[in-house]
Amino acid sequence: MNPTTTSVPGLLLPIADLPPSFKWGVATSSYQIEGAAAEDGRTPSIWDTFCRVPGAVTGGDNGDVACDHYHRMPQDVALIKSLGVDTYRFSVAWPRVQPGGRGPANRAGLAFYDRLTDELLAAGVDPWVTLYHWDLPQELEDAGGWPHRDTAYRFADYAMLVFDKLSDRVDNWTTLNEPWCSAWLGYYVGVHAPGRRDFGDAIAAVHHLLLGHGLATERMRAAATREMKFGITLNMGTADPATDTPADREAARRADGMGLRIYLDPLRKGEYPADMVADLAARGTAFPVREGDLEVIAAPFDVLGVNYYFGQDFSGTDEQGNTHEADGTPVVRPILPAGPRTAMNWPITPERFTDLLVRLHRDYPGLPMVITENGAAFDDSADDDGNVADEGRTAYLAEHIAAVAAARERGADVRGYFAWSLMDNFEWAEGYAKRFGIVHVDYATQARTPKRSALWYRDMISRVRGN
Ligand code: FCB
Numbered sequence: 001m002n003p004t005t006t007s008v009p010g011l012l013l014p015i016a017d018l019p020p021s022f023k024w025g026v027a028t029s030s031y032q033i034e035g036a037a038a039e040d041g042r043t044p045s046i047w048d049t050f051c052r053v054p055g056a057v058t059g060g061d062n063g064d065v066a067c068d069h070y071h072r073m074p075q076d077v078a079l080i081k082s083l084g085v086d087t088y089r090f091s092v093a094w095p096r097v098q099p100g101g102r103g104p105a106n107r108a109g110l111a112f113y114d115r116l117t118d119e120l121l122a123a124g125v126d127p128w129v130t131l132y133h134w135d136l137p138q139e140l141e142d143a144g145g146w147p148h149r150d151t152a153y154r155f156a157d158y159a160m161l162v163f164d165k166l167s168d169r170v171d172n173w174t175t176l177n178e179p180w181c182s183a184w185l186g187y188y189v190g191v192h193a194p195g196r197r198d199f200g201d202a203i204a205a206v207h208h209l210l211l212g213h214g215l216a217t218e219r220m221r222a223a224a225t226r227e228m229k230f231g232i233t234l235n236m237g238t239a240d241p242a243t244d245t246p247a248d249r250e251a252a253r254r255a256d257g258m259g260l261r262i263y264l265d266p267l268r269k270g271e272y273p274a275d276m277v278a279d280l281a282a283r284g285t286a287f288p289v290r291e292g293d294l295e296v297i298a299a300p301f302d303v304l305g306v307n308y309y310f311g312q313d314f315s316g317t318d319e320q321g322n323t324h325e326a327d328g329t330p331v332v333r334p335i336l337p338a339g340p341r342t343a344m345n346w347p348i349t350p351e352r353f354t355d356l357l358v359r360l361h362r363d364y365p366g367l368p369m370v371i372t373e374n375g376a377a378f379d380d381s382a383d384d385d386g387n388v389a390d391e392g393r394t395a396y397l398a399e400h401i402a403a404v405a406a407a408r409e410r411g412a413d414v415r416g417y418f419a420w421s422l423m424d425n426f427e428w429a430e431g432y433a434k435r436f437g438i439v440h441v442d443y444a445t446q447a448r449t450p451k452r453s454a455l456w457y458r459d460m461i462s463r464v465r466g467n
Helices: 046-051 069-082 107-122 138-142 150-166 179-189 199-223 246-269 274-282 293-297 350-363 391-409 428-433 452-465
Strands: 023-027 087-091 126-132 172-177 229-235 239-241 303-307 312-315 333-335 369-373 414-420 439-442 447-450
Touching (some): 023 369, 023 452, 069 107, 069 447, 126 150, 172 179, 172 199, 179 246, 199 246, 246 293, 303 414, 350 369, 350 391, 391 414, 391 452, 447 452
Parallel strands (some): 023 414, 126 172, 229 303, 369 414
8 A cells, every 4th residue: 555645545554543532743842943042031052052063063053043933833833723633742941931940930931831832722732741852051051961960950940830830731741852862962972962972971961861850750740730641752763683693682782771771761660770780880880879869760650752763773893893992882883774764864664663662562561652753854845835745754654653553453552643843943963954844844934834744644633533
């Protein structure tokens, strides 16, 4: 069957099996769309600073204007409504709500999210709040950032400012988006803000991000006056050994440990995985755990947000056959599976999405999942009216939603799906060069035009609802 069709009768069969109660949404994040970087009291985040570092972001782009969503929010909500989704996942900009990362709320900044929440509810769209999608106030980075323990407490205080304002209307709360990216890309690889390159800092950041999640979850739950859903979103893939050699199996173990288990084991089992603790000790470092931290991190939560883009294989040798890097660390070399790629050069691996969800259900049972991000960048070409016939993206979405349906048939408790992203936006280190939207944005005019994938998504949702 041709998954690229936009006609409803062409719905992939497993998608058609999804229940009417399945929740559909679109997702964005604050720094990627809002713009208005210096308005109404907002102070710089680590991304505002990082974008000024020469060479850090493709094209020297930054989020000063982005999609100008801060000024166009009512029209954007109308656009969301037109897609027929149940829910919209957005993030709150910490430096807008609490400039500098400490002290009282900035009323003008909070008021924006207050209006957004009201606008969504009036449109019949459920707001889904992510508290942290990477825009740490610069002052907190200057004080040490996520490797510094105090940042976890600052995060919980900030979370309560948002919670106090919106919890009379918002039911779904995600603490962190993709702590792996914050810690690994931000503090070790250095390709994301704040651009540090220190392995020990990255490990400390992991622990303090998880601690911040736990502290915020405990406080929000204690303050909740009705049933609410709290959760965290992790980005995950699959890490398979490239071959069956011991070196490749070892590399896959390490990759899976660093990418997935050092997050989910403490969150769900209250302990860091012993093999990873041993690996870190061999590298002369450790998670900076203090007494009671793991109980806080393992505080119960209600929904695991899963962000999935692709899966990959790992080899324990480099291209010359060496098993260790020059600095003595073991080689963990990602190998992208053969086959088609997106504009990010990411492989298209929907079958591994099913594998991941089934594995999560098996290894971390009893936790409902929602796909909080899934989508693809392609080099779209728009006609003069902004129309984009994005067959590649439509196929990607259809195949991955079908993969979710297949995982459900195998027992995985997945209850919803958010397409990444509502509209083209600032794609971090790639700037505006990579387009993930199902709605096209003409950055010169800020015109929004639904792409063919958006129309397919809308029609598919309405068909599944009728089941
Ligand atoms: C995820 C991020 C999201 C977006 C997509 C493509 O890692 O959470 O903001 O950039 O990747």
